[in-house]
Amino acid sequence: MNSVASAAFRTGSLLGGRHATVGETKAQVLLDKNGQKVIFKTFRAGETMPTHDAPVEVLVTVLTGRLNITVEGATTELGTGDYIVFPAGARHSLHCLDDARILIYR
Numbered sequence: 001m002n003s004v005a006s007a008a009f010r011t012g013s014l015l016g017g018r019h020a021t022v023g024e025t026k027a028q029v030l031l032d033k034n035g036q037k038v039i040f041k042t043f044r045a046g047e048t049m050p051t052h053d054a055p056v057e058v059l060v061t062v063l064t065g066r067l068n069i070t071v072e073g074a075t076t077e078l079g080t081g082d083y084i085v086f087p088a089g090a091r092h093s094l095h096c097l098d099d100a101r102i103l104i105y106r
Contacts, residue, residue, distance in 0.1 A: 014040055014063055014101060030103075039104040043067065049094035058092070058106045059085045065100025069093070 011019040012030075022028060024042045031038040036056070043049075043065070051070075060069060061083040068075050069084055071092045076084060086092060 014103070037104075037106055039106070041102050041104065043094075043096040043100045043102070045096055045098050047096045051091055051093040053089050053091050054106050056088050056106050057085065058088075058090075058104065059083060061103045061105075063101040063103060065096065065102075066098040067100050067102075068095045068097065070095075 013019045013021045015021075022040055026041060028040045029037055030040055060078075062078045062080055064080050066077065066079045068077050069092060070076075071084070071086045071090050077097070078084060
């Protein structure tokens with residue numbers, strides 16, 4: 001499987017598709033444009049992300065796995081295919097229940 005890169009585009013695979021797979025990573029920025037980012041992260045079961053906030057609205061999409069995200073004290077369990085959106089400044093944290101791969105747009 002090959003990844004392709006040119007001045008016009010880049011390819012890769014987050015889930016073992018036709019292009020070179022992005023391996024385990026704590027944070028790989030896939031796109032950074034005008035201050036907005038798409039970030040790919042992997043987690044092992046039991047890993048956590050401590051409580052923090054972001055200055056912009058955040059979208060988290062679960063590609064694989066299962067995790068709990070707590071936003072402003074309310075915990076929601078998310079699994080493969082689920083997403084959550086929360087507002088700028090919301091205090092949030094994450095606890096992985098299973099190995100997981102997520103995309104964050106912020």
